[in-house]
Amino acid sequence: MVSASLRGRGLESLPLDEVKGRSLWADARRRFLRNKAAVAGLVLLVLIAVFSFTGEWIAAWSNEEIDFNVIGSAATMGMPSFENGHYFGTDDLGRDQFARTAQGTRVSLMVGLVGTFIAVVVGTIYGAVAGYVGGRTDQIMMRIVDILFAIPFMFVLILLLVMFGRSMVMIFIGIGLLSWLGMARIVRGQTISLKHKEYIEAARASGVPGWKIIFRHIVPNLLGIVAVYATLLVPDMIMTESFISFLGLGVQEPLTSLGALISEGSKAITQGAMWQLWFPFGFFVVTLYAFYFVGDGLRDALDPKDR
Amino acid sequence: MTPLLDVRDLSVTFAIRGEGDMPWTEPRQLRAVNGVSFTLNPGETLGIVGESGCGKSTLARALIRMVPAEGRVLWQGKTDLLSLAPRAMLPYRREIQMVFQDPLASLNPRMTVGQIIAEPLRTHHPDLSRAEVKARVQGMMERVGLLPNQINRYPHEFSGGQCQRIGIARALIVEPKLLICDEPVSALDVSIQAQVINLLAELQRELGLAMVFIAHDLSVVRHISDRVMVLYLGRVMEEASSTELFSHAAHPYTKALLSAVPIPDPKAERAKRVIPLDGDLPSPFRPPSGCVFRTRCGLADADCADQVPLLQGNSKHGLACHKAWVADSV
Numbered sequence A: 001m002v003s004a005s006l007r008g009r010g011l012e013s014l015p016l017d018e019v020k021g022r023s024l025w026a027d028a029r030r031r032f033l034r035n036k037a038a039v040a041g042l043v044l045l046v047l048i049a050v051f052s053f054t055g056e057w058i059a060a061w062s063n064e065e066i067d068f069n070v071i072g073s074a075a076t077m078g079m080p081s082f083e084n085g086h087y088f089g090t091d092d093l094g095r096d097q098f099a100r101t102a103q104g105t106r107v108s109l110m111v112g113l114v115g116t117f118i119a120v121v122v123g124t125i126y127g128a129v130a131g132y133v134g135g136r137t138d139q140i141m142m143r144i145v146d147i148l149f150a151i152p153f154m155f156v157l158i159l160l161l162v163m164f165g166r167s168m169v170m171i172f173i174g175i176g177l178l179s180w181l182g183m184a185r186i187v188r189g190q191t192i193s194l195k196h197k198e199y200i201e202a203a204r205a206s207g208v209p210g211w212k213i214i215f216r217h218i219v220p221n222l223l224g225i226v227a228v229y230a231t232l233l234v235p236d237m238i239m240t241e242s243f244i245s246f247l248g249l250g251v252q253e254p255l256t257s258l259g260a261l262i263s264e265g266s267k268a269i270t271q272g273a274m275w276q277l278w279f280p281f282g283f284f285v286v287t288l289y290a291f292y293f294v295g296d297g298l299r300d301a302l303d304p305k306d307r
Numbered sequence B: 001m002t003p004l005l006d007v008r009d010l011s012v013t014f015a016i017r018g019e020g021d022m023p024w025t026e027p028r029q030l031r032a033v034n035g036v037s038f039t040l041n042p043g044e045t046l047g048i049v050g051e052s053g054c055g056k057s058t059l060a061r062a063l064i065r066m067v068p069a070e071g072r073v074l075w076q077g078k079t080d081l082l083s084l085a086p087r088a089m090l091p092y093r094r095e096i097q098m099v100f101q102d103p104l105a106s107l108n109p110r111m112t113v114g115q116i117i118a119e120p121l122r123t124h125h126p127d128l129s130r131a132e133v134k135a136r137v138q139g140m141m142e143r144v145g146l147l148p149n150q151i152n153r154y155p156h157e158f159s160g161g162q163c164q165r166i167g168i169a170r171a172l173i174v175e176p177k178l179l180i181c182d183e184p185v186s187a188l189d190v191s192i193q194a195q196v197i198n199l200l201a202e203l204q205r206e207l208g209l210a211m212v213f214i215a216h217d218l219s220v221v222r223h224i225s226d227r228v229m230v231l232y233l234g235r236v237m238e239e240a241s242s243t244e245l246f247s248h249a250a251h252p253y254t255k256a257l258l259s260a261v262p263i264p265d266p267k268a269e270r271a272k273r274v275i276p277l278d279g280d281l282p283s284p285f286r287p288p289s290g291c292v293f294r295t296r297c298g299l300a301d302a303d304c305a306d307q308v309p310l311l312q313g314n315s316k317h318g319l320a321c322h323k324a325w326v327a328d329s330v
């Protein structure tokens, strides 16, 4: 190569522009964009998110308005139609399902994203510190995680909701408290394997302080795995929330979530109002699949050695 | 002249815990380096040679406190590096820099070449402006034979030899007095090895660097070292000036290593006798009694199993063997 044979000296005279590097992130992005299923998943997610935030504008009815023409005979009058503006039909109380689904999707997405955000921030830092510092600190930090893991999560969450009342904040706290545990474990394991890489040793040898090593050398090299795990964690969180809502312990009316809507819808099947189940259920399933496809695509893109 | 580095009786012991050991089981002791002493003058190069697992890399890491060590490492005749608090060690981390074995693995894949080379500079001179840092990095890149316009590229876009040049640039950017090279060329192609060694020799001359140069192969250290130390299972077997060692090697282990080095002259190559090194390196957990080399030595007898041979001889040539002596003619 040029630089090898010219051996430095005298190269100043060459008027060369700085070459732009091709980072590992750019490589990963290219691989991700070549993966059709993942890109489709991403597009779907964007559409769902847009729908969840703008759906209530588009809707002819707000989510709290009651259509008195329909109330009492939802099964016969409340079916989806463009004429009366209930694109997804109404529920038993005559409320517009279109607006309700948009609202429920938004709440579910928020729960998933907030829970995951907490997991990413707390779990990454906790795991990286435990793994990097090692020794007794690591032992104690990871035993704490083990103990928290051993607590039946659902039970605690239900207790919290019963004791402190059902609210969004309580759900965020409950999910946030426990979602980071798995992340912390994964990150710690990765950190331990990274810690023995020569570039970490090089940084230590030249006197870079520990916290800078964690943030400059370890965390950027962990982000791939964190991103994959996080995209798979979002549907997990959504499912947890839906399950709680299904039990009737989730968010409180007039707020709703996909789980709560599915729960109501499933009661309505007997009256033949299938749309009350199918629309929220459809959104639920599509959202989860989209997240899984994106997660899969990310894993393939970020860790090409695995294929 | 005060030596730059005066190492006395350096030992490194690791406590190894086995998989599944109970917390109260005594960890096994592994002596990776055992009573090594040497001095290194400014601008001088010490070659350290031995098979893999002989403790040479551990020795290098002990000098800069990357592994816990006992003994004394006197820097410029004044400071014992081993007794310093971690924080007080910081200025010496600038003066002693290291080049690593695996060129690619020693560079963070997420950082650009410019960021990698600048890191020690930013650690030890945080007050430098961005422009100044960049100018110095580009100057150093040129100096080690890299095109300065490649500053924004990532390590995986370079060849092994170029990566090692990046590693060298990173080490030299803070103008150290001592450079520790831990098998800097073992991972490279033979044709590239010579280039990197020549580069190191050239930079050493220009900058007046002292070097500790580690290799598992005598031929690699031959041209770059002023003195050579041969290690086996953490102990010094023989130590001499480079010319002396290559002409009058006395220790059976050194002779065996030397006989494996190819000679460029075909006649001499055919005439030479290769001394075989039978068997494997003994487990460092249970080193042989007496002379550690006795399990593979052709001259070993009962004495060798009994007593540890001490390093003796003169300042030019030291030797640890019961059956061999330094030639008087020196």
Ligand code: SF4
Pocket: B252, B253, B291, B292, B293, B294, B295, B297, B298, B299, B300, B301, B304, B309, B320, B321, B322, B323, B324
């Ligand atoms: S002391 Fe004995 S065993 Fe050791 S090298 Fe000399 S002759 Fe061989």
